[in-house]
Amino acid sequence: MAYWLFKTEPDVFSIDDLEAKGAPEVWEGIRNYQARNLLRDEIAVGDQVFIYHSSCKHIGIAGIAEVTRTGFADPFQFNAASDYYDPKSDPDNPRWFAVDVCFVERFDALIPLNVLKGVSALSDMVLLNRSRLSIQPVSEQEWSIINNKLVVR
DNA sequence: GCCAACGTTGGC
C-alpha cells in the first residue's frame, strides 16, 4: 500500500464536504503533468491519502481518504462548460486523469503546516520542498510519524 | 494583496 497527499482548497472542497458526501468523490481537475503521471500510473485502489487544506485560513492536513477507483480519464476535460475543459485533449488518448477517493477520517484538530515544518524527520517531505505539487507521494515513514504522533483524535 | 517559486507556452 502506498501513501499520498492531495491538496484542496477547503472553500471549494474540504474534508467536511467529503465526509458529508458519504460516497466516493471524483478527484478531478488536476492539470499538472507530474501529478497526472501519479494519477494515471502510480496510485492504486486501497492507497491512503492525507487531505491537505491549502490557500485558506487554517493550512494543514485535515484528515484521511482512501482511493477506491484509479486511472480513468478525467471527465471534465471533455466538458466545454467546465473550468477544467481542455480542447486539446483527445478522447482516444486523454491528457488528464482522475481517481476516486472516499472519506476515512477527519482529524479532531487539523495538523498545521508550521507544525510539519518543525519536525526534523519530515524535512524531506515533498510538501515542504516542492510545495506546488498538488498530488504528491508520502513515504511510509512520513505517514507513520504524522499518523501516529501528530494526529489529534 | 504581495511576491517568490516554478510550470507552461511559443517564437526563434
Place this chain on the structure above:
DNA sequence: GCCAACGTTGGC
C-alpha cells in the same frame, strides 16, 4: 532545444 514571457500556486 533554448529561453523569455507569461500564468498559476500558495504561504504570508
